[in-house]
Amino acid sequence: MSSTKKVLLEQVAHTRSGDKGNTSNIAVFAYEPALYPLLKEQLTAERFKAFHRTAITGDVLRYEVDNLHALNFVAHGALGGGVSRSLSLDNYGKALSAAILGFEIEVPQALLSCLRTRQPASPQGHADAGAGQP
Template identity: 45%
Template sequence: MKLHEIAHARTGDKGDVSNISVIAYDPAHWPIIRDHVTPARVAAHFGSFAKEDVTRYTLPHLHALNFVIRGALTGGVTRSLALDAHGKCLASVLLEMEIDMSASLTD
């Protein structure tokens, strides 16, 4: 199952920091999202960030996570060579993450 099936997401940017919210459509899926979408897995999914650069904030009553990724925008919107210098596309890329319900939850 892809994360896209159970969650929606939005990217914001400040300088060289990207933040990506991940929000459950259905509260029933919140525990799955909370347990599977960890900073280590987010870092591994993108393949270009170190997990130490990823901080996760949890808003249980909104069934939402907020990931803050430092150094995510290759210098920030003003210096970056990236086509999507704001990283606006990153939230949708994160929703490509495979959620393997049978996987171990230890990182």
């Protein structure tokens, strides 16, 4: 049995994004402090850029925000010339932010209990549908 398991980033962290001109800013926040060292080790600026393939044409800078258990990526040349200049809706910062959640992270067996999993949808199609409803 392997001592690690590959999981999607969405189980380890969540993201927030913003964009200005042709630059996207994407922050990745570990769900649990114990998971943050895995992000620092495995989600490098180079891997971040490679994951997005040709969507990012410029440099990617990574800033570690240890007190928030977060990594902040600044991706230059990431928005096809800028949101108002591009016809490609896929290049918005929010799309890049959502896409990185598909990045694979190796998690030691001892930390698997820290992972988040998606809640199954209710029959109405919403995870919280009917909650508190008469």
